[in-house]
Amino acid sequence: MLKGGFAFVALSALAASSASAHVTLERRQAPVGSYYKAVFAVPHGCAGSPTTKIRVQIPEGVIGIKPMPKPGWTVEMVKGKYATEYEFHGGKISEGVKEVMWSGGKLADDNFDEFVFSSFLTPGLKPDTTLYFPVVQECEQGVSRWIDVPAGGQSGHGHDSKTPAPGLKLIGKP
Amino acid sequence: MERVLASLAALLSALFIANAAWAHATLLSSEPADGSVLAQAPKMVQLHFNEGVTPAVIGLIDAGGKARDVASRAVGQSILIVLPEDLPQGTQIVSYRVVSQDGHPVAGSLVFSIGAVTGAAPPAKTSPLALLIWLARIGVYLGLFVGVGGAFFAAWIGQGPSGSTVSRGALAIGLVSAVASLGLQGLDLLNLPLRAIVTSAPWTSALATSLGPSLLIAIVVMAIAWFAWQSPSILISRVLTTLAMAGVGLSLAASGHAATASPQWLTRPSLLLHGIAAAYWIGALAPLAAMARQRRDDLPRVLKQFSALALPLVGLLVLSGLVLSIIQVGSWRALIETQYGIILSIKLTLVILLLGLAALNRFLFTPAVVARDENNRPLLRSILIECVLVVCILAVVATWRFTPPPRASVAPAATPLSVHIHTDAAMFQVLVSPGRVGANDFVLQLMTGDAALLPAKEATLILSLPERGIEPMERRATLGPDGYWHVRGVALPLPGRWRMQIDALVTDFQKITLQDDLQVR
Numbered sequence: 001m002l003k004g005g006f007a008f009v010a011l012s013a014l015a016a017s018s019a020s021a022h023v024t025l026e027r028r029q030a031p032v033g034s035y036y037k038a039v040f041a042v043p044h045g046c047a048g049s050p051t052t053k054i055r056v057q058i059p060e061g062v063i064g065i066k067p068m069p070k071p072g073w074t075v076e077m078v079k080g081k082y083a084t085e086y087e088f089h090g091g092k093i094s095e096g097v098k099e100v101m102w103s104g105g106k107l108a109d110d111n112f113d114e115f116v117f118s119s120f121l122t123p124g125l126k127p128d129t130t131l132y133f134p135v136v137q138e139c140e141q142g143v144s145r146w147i148d149v150p151a152g153g154q155s156g157h158g159h160d161s162k163t164p165a166p167g168l169k170l171i172g173k174p
Numbered sequence: 175m176e177r178v179l180a181s182l183a184a185l186l187s188a189l190f191i192a193n194a195a196w197a198h199a200t201l202l203s204s205e206p207a208d209g210s211v212l213a214q215a216p217k218m219v220q221l222h223f224n225e226g227v228t229p230a231v232i233g234l235i236d237a238g239g240k241a242r243d244v245a246s247r248a249v250g251q252s253i254l255i256v257l258p259e260d261l262p263q264g265t266q267i268v269s270y271r272v273v274s275q276d277g278h279p280v281a282g283s284l285v286f287s288i289g290a291v292t293g294a295a296p297p298a299k300t301s302p303l304a305l306l307i308w309l310a311r312i313g314v315y316l317g318l319f320v321g322v323g324g325a326f327f328a329a330w331i332g333q334g335p336s337g338s339t340v341s342r343g344a345l346a347i348g349l350v351s352a353v354a355s356l357g358l359q360g361l362d363l364l365n366l367p368l369r370a371i372v373t374s375a376p377w378t379s380a381l382a383t384s385l386g387p388s389l390l391i392a393i394v395v396m397a398i399a400w401f402a403w404q405s406p407s408i409l410i411s412r413v414l415t416t417l418a419m420a421g422v423g424l425s426l427a428a429s430g431h432a433a434t435a436s437p438q439w440l441t442r443p444s445l446l447l448h449g450i451a452a453a454y455w456i457g458a459l460a461p462l463a464a465m466a467r468q469r470r471d472d473l474p475r476v477l478k479q480f481s482a483l484a485l486p487l488v489g490l491l492v493l494s495g496l497v498l499s500i501i502q503v504g505s506w507r508a509l510i511e512t513q514y515g516i517i518l519s520i521k522l523t524l525v526i527l528l529l530g531l532a533a534l535n536r537f538l539f540t541p542a543v544v545a546r547d548e549n550n551r552p553l554l555r556s557i558l559i560e561c562v563l564v565v566c567i568l569a570v571v572a573t574w575r576f577t578p579p580p581r582a583s584v585a586p587a588a589t590p591l592s593v594h595i596h597t598d599a600a601m602f603q604v605l606v607s608p609g610r611v612g613a614n615d616f617v618l619q620l621m622t623g624d625a626a627l628l629p630a631k632e633a634t635l636i637l638s639l640p641e642r643g644i645e646p647m648e649r650r651a652t653l654g655p656d657g658y659w660h661v662r663g664v665a666l667p668l669p670g671r672w673r674m675q676i677d678a679l680v681t682d683f684q685k686i687t688l689q690d691d692l693q694v695r
Contacts, residue, residue: 047224109224134683136683145679145683147682147684148685
């Protein structure tokens with residue numbers, strides 16, 4: 001039992017460490033057709049400069065966006081048309097939030113913070129693929145773009161990407 | 175045991191969780207600044223990071239193209255690199271690979287120039303390594319020409335085991351030499367000591383150059399020839415040796431100064447024919463000598479058959495050799511004024527002697543042997559002298575590895591390098607002028623996949639030279655009034671196959687990345 005426990009601790013610790021360098025999602029796996037609380041971890045500024053703005057692009061098929069208000073930060077949403085219609089709460093919707101933006105705050109390079117919204121992963125999304133949420137991190141000086149998506153739909157990032165987009169692995173409906 | 179495991183687990187998780195707050199290190203600035211031109215040689219280079227880092231590999235390639243040893247140490251969030259005092263004027267490259275606190279390697283390069291931006295000529299080597307490289311090169315030539323050529327002769331003309339010891343010996347030497355060549359080339363590229371041959375770095379580095387495929391072909395070809403000797407069926411050995419002969423030409427055409435000269439549609443086929451013809455001729459010498467010594471009955475028939483094909487092939491050999499010489503040397507003066515030309519002059523002298531002997535054999539000694547079997551002494555002596563000359567020629571040719579041909583040092587008239595990268599997503603046209611070592615201007619024309627203008631917010635050029643261990647250098651492009659993106663004064667200090675990556679930021683959230691190679695001379 002204890003050995004099992006050890007392996008688990010070590011594994012989760014490793015996972016935490018590989019996350020450390022980039023802006024990432026806290027939970028990296030979710031079933032389609034369910035609600036998903038997206039927590040973006042921002043571990044540092046842009047090359048030492050404090051973060052002043054976080055922008056997240058919402059991929060197609062993710063609807064019902066509700067950002068969690070954040071003290072000291074202003075949250076804004078950019079709305080637009082979806083590529084198709086989605087059924088939501090018994091009705092059909094064809095437009096909604098395409099981008100969420102937190103601004104006005106200041107997150108020092110040696111601090112850590114999380115930016116959160118809740119969302120619904122529509123059932124039409126394909127299980128066993130990875131959904132990417134490109135993030136632009138603006139700082140007092142400079143910008144970091146966490147927008148690299150692996151080419152050709154292959155899952156997982158090539159090790160050469162320095163600024164991967166946060167990814168969410170989709171699994172089948174529970 | 176359980177307690178040990180539990181405390182290990184606690185330690186590990188503490189380590190990693192502590193790490194979780196840290197990030198990849200980023201280079202904030204450097205002294206001297208990347209791309210700067212200085213009046214005087216600096217004593218050291220300082221790299222300032224946003225966190226403490228540990229140096230892993232720090233390399234310096236000086237303006238002479240030579241890899242130099244440098245001492246480096248980490249002080250706080252900086253790395254100090256102490257430079258040699260005798261840096262030549264021109265552009266130097268510092269390439270670094272450091273380990274950030276989260277254990278990830280972070281790599282990059284920076285260039286600075288003393289006096290002015292220059293490009294380095296390939297370094298002149300006079301080390302024991304150079305001697306080994308030269309010997310290995312000769313070994314490869316022996317394997318290809320004496321070994322493979324000998325096997326071909328035996329299968330098609332000699333139809334017997336005469337000269338098999340020499341041919342097989344040459345094949346064995348050639349195989350060992352080809353493998354050694356590869357490793358030595360890697361050591362030379364990375365400026366590593368001889369003992370580093372047991373590590374993988376020199377091998378992967380050498381395989382990435384054009385010598386890699388060339389030597390791999392050579393190895394396969396020599397192995398095929400070896401099997402041809404073992405084969406009991408004359409038909410199979412004929413097929414195998416013919417394949418192997420074609421491979422000799424391919425191997426030579428795949429690499430080297432001459433293969434990379436333009437126009438390539440002329441130089442590569444010329445080299446291919448030159449190699450095949452040389453292997454035919456040289457390969458026949460040992461078996462012929464053996465047959466002449468043994469006074470074999472079928473010597474007249476063999477000589478006749480060999481001569482019939484030898485005449486046109488030697489013509490081809492001379493013709494292709496002349497074409498290549500003219501392209502490489504360019505002028506009569508270069509024949510005596512450049513190192514490359516002098517080597518060529520020596521080779522030509524030896525070749526003329528060899529041709530004289532061959533003519534003597536063909537028109538005097540061969541008819542004599544055909545007329546009367548006992549007249550084999552002069553022929554045997556002449557063939558043995560030919561063998562000596564051939565070895566001399568191969569030894570001379572192998573020194574070309576160390577000298578650039580005059581055409582390389584003649585500044586080509588302003589013809590910028592043009593690279594066209596086309597994928598479904600986008601089409602990038604890149605002009606690099608002058609497209610030679612030294613300072614270069616890049617013009618990037620960014621288009622969508624169907625050739626419409628691609629509106630980009632930012633464009634970044636990233637260059638690296640993996641074969642010399644130069645890590646990526648990033649340069650931001652600026653949008654000119656002409657609608658093209660420009661990066662001016664990029665120092666490309668070394669010749670070689672540079673890896674070029676262009677990142678075009680299309681929207682805030684979308685980036686198109688295309689890559690290609692850039693052959694810089």
